[in-house]
Amino acid sequence: MTATHPLRTIRADELDAWVHMITTTYGQEWHEGGLRNAAVSIEPGRTLAAYDGAGIVGGASIYGRVMTIPGAAVPVAGITLVAVLPTHRRRGILTAMMRKQLTDLYESGGEPIAALNAAEATIYSRFGYGVASHVAEIQADKRFMVLRPGTDLGDGTIRLLGREEARPLLEKVYDTARRSGVGWVDRTDKFWEARLADGERVRDGGTALRFAVHTEPGGEVTGYALYRSMPRLVQVIEVAATTRQSYAALWRYLIDLDAHAELAYDGAVDEPLKHLLTDPRAARTTVLDNLWVRLVDLGRALAARRYSAPLDLVLEVQDTFCPWNAGRHRLRADGDSVTCERTQARPDLRLTSTELGAAYLGGTTLASLAAVGRVEELRPGAVRAASLAFRGEREPFHPSGWAFPAF
Numbered sequence: 402m403t404a405t406h407p408l409r410t411i412r413a414d415e416l417d418a419w420v421h422m423i424t425t426t427y428g429q430e431w432h433e434g435g436l437r438n439a440a441v442s443i444e445p446g447r448t449l450a451a452y453d454g455a456g457i458v459g460g461a462s463i464y465g466r467v468m469t470i471p472g473a474a475v476p477v478a479g480i481t482l483v484a485v486l487p488t489h490r491r492r493g494i495l496t497a498m499m500r501k502q503l504t505d506l507y508e509s510g511g512e513p514i515a516a517l518n519a520a521e522a523t524i525y526s527r528f529g530y531g532v533a534s535h536v537a538e539i540q541a542d543k544r545f546m547v548l549r550p551g552t553d554l555g556d557g558t559i560r561l562l563g564r565e566e567a568r569p570l571l572e573k574v575y576d577t578a579r580r581s582g583v584g585w586v587d588r589t590d591k592f593w594e595a596r597l598a599d600g601e602r603v604r605d606g607g608t609a610l611r612f613a614v615h616t617e618p619g620g621e622v623t624g625y626a627l628y629r630s631m632p633r634l635v636q637v638i639e640v641a642a643t644t645r646q647s648y649a650a651l652w653r654y655l656i657d658l659d660a661h662a663e664l665a666y667d668g669a670v671d672e673p674l675k676h677l678l679t680d681p682r683a684a685r686t687t688v689l690d691n692l693w694v695r696l697v698d699l700g701r702a703l704a705a706r707r708y709s710a711p712l713d714l715v716l717e718v719q720d721t722f723c724p725w726n727a728g729r730h731r732l733r734a735d736g737d738s739v740t741c742e743r744t745q746a747r748p749d750l751r752l753t754s755t756e757l758g759a760a761y762l763g764g765t766t767l768a769s770l771a772a773v774g775r776v777e778e779l780r781p782g783a784v785r786a787a788s789l790a791f792r793g794e795r796e797p798f799h800p801s802g803w804a805f806p807a808f
Contacts, residue, residue, distance in 0.1 A: 426484035472707025479806020480517035531759025533694035545683035555646030567612035584797035596808035637666035669798035717748035763793025
């Protein structure tokens, strides 16, 4: 805490005052945008506030989620709703909140990693967060979106369902898909409520959500698309598919929607959609940072995931913000056998916790970080070996985009 602005978790009766501070800082009203579900999703016991006297002047919250990582799943502290009133900036409040969050997580044996979406890309690296995944903002001209000849669409059918009929089917498909999708998180009931919230304020001039559900001839549901229609535009909110045929069939359905010249979708950097098209340039992409990951407990975090190649590596880690992570760690991995232990052995790589957070999901490579001097190779070949072992099969992706960790 700062000398004049003590920190503590809020009481349930302080929620309105806390959210009023957040919305004032964000320039929103209480029920606008991503805060529309705050009353049901915020956990007061995991929500910090900074006080000036009796008034709340800053805050940050944690949503506990389970995230798919390479070869496993791990509890993740989803950091959200971080704000300091403009009247109280540059007083060390943000730094104090970030330090208390991470220290409390470590000392309580809580989630070994933390993750967030950054409103500003220059803020969180100083707290040890690294860019671990990206999102491809896809804008497409549907006139040129033609599927490649011979595309296997399977024998399934697509139905438009109402919310209540669709929801249990969506939940089943999503839960299957997330188990192999690095960066995907679990969704309990309150997070599904947030995902499917569809009041006028969130439609941005579009229609209500549409629920397109793909069903196999035998009745098994293998995919869905959430979308809304806007003037001349199909705004695709989420696509989940458990077979390649349902994925292709859902995209054909979306492409063939009448009275829409364009399509927009936030997808993975390696989104397969472009490979379905005869003209891949029809889907133009802008790539932006998405999830930022912070290793809270380095040893537990690195031992939790799996690696794409055998590895025996000593990491010399610098971590001034979470000093318990600093020092030398021997990471050994061979299939499902993974250990990460303290050592005094000679290091192979020198880097900070920020670089390890960036590489953790298997997207950002240690080799690319080494190319700009952010990873120092102390044993020839160590960067290549580590970079290959950390790399994932697919690019990590969080399907809720900027809304992480709200749903």
